[in-house]
Amino acid sequence: MRINRYISISTGISRRKADNLLLSNSVTVNGIIPKLGQIVSNKDQIKINNKLIKLPTEYKLLLFNKPKGYIVSRKGQGQKTIYDILDKKFFKLKPIGRLDKDSSGLLLLTNDGILANNLAHPSKTKQKSYLVSTNKLISSTDLDKLNKGILLEDGISKLKINYLNSGFNYKIIIHEGRNRQIRRTLSVLDYKVTNLQRIAFGKFQIGELKPGEYKEIIL
Numbered sequence: 696m697r698i699n700r701y702i703s704i705s706t707g708i709s710r711r712k713a714d715n716l717l718l719s720n721s722v723t724v725n726g727i728i729p730k731l732g733q734i735v736s737n738k739d740q741i742k743i744n745n746k747l748i749k750l751p752t753e754y755k756l757l758l759f760n761k762p763k764g765y766i767v768s769r770k771g772q773g774q775k776t777i778y779d780i781l782d783k784k785f786f787k788l789k790p791i792g793r794l795d796k797d798s799s800g801l802l803l804l805t806n807d808g809i810l811a812n813n814l815a816h817p818s819k820t821k822q823k824s825y826l827v828s829t830n831k832l833i834s835s836t837d838l839d840k841l842n843k844g845i846l847l848e849d850g851i852s853k854l855k856i857n858y859l860n861s862g863f864n865y866k867i868i869i870h871e872g873r874n875r876q877i878r879r880t881l882s883v884l885d886y887k888v889t890n891l892q893r894i895a896f897g898k899f900q901i902g903e904l905k906p907g908e909y910k911e912i913i914l
Contacts, residue, residue, distance in 0.1 A: 696731045698724065701741065704808040705748040707789040709816065716743060754758050754914035757788055757804040758899060760905040766796045777802065780907055783912055792872045800893030801901040814897055820870045824895040827877060829863045830887040837884045845880045849873060850879040
């Protein structure tokens, strides 16, 4: 396979980032700087910054119900991280996208670089569904604005919102994954998110998983 695909599958990064590593001479194949598009196999000794990488022998996907108060990072710097909950055998799995500390719900982790890229890359437009509570009722006028799109500093943000007929609770669907997108979008219209839980990411559902629970899928 082409070397950028090998790096993508082995590490979970995109092929574009793999190409950038190749262009920066951070990669060696059997001790030699490779060319873009070079064909390699698992028999080759491929290193990134002198660290050996290998194709996984088994591809896994973890469906994890992240509790609120935990960050998606290996370096907590005094804060609780998801790796304080996960079994050590899953530490090599990489999260697909993020959920901020104050958010909860479905987080996917995998060692399948192709799957990770297909789910996380902006061009793939995978649907994500959330249960969201706000500090006050969103007016019908603002609901219309949110569905049409709100201008943020990083572009237009569209939220498909359905009222859940109780309190200030909504189901929100987005097709992007920008940082704190739902919170920032609602904030423009003076609404504060008091609770946010992701319940679906593409075809994957949170199901009956309770906070802190996870389910392993062998791909």
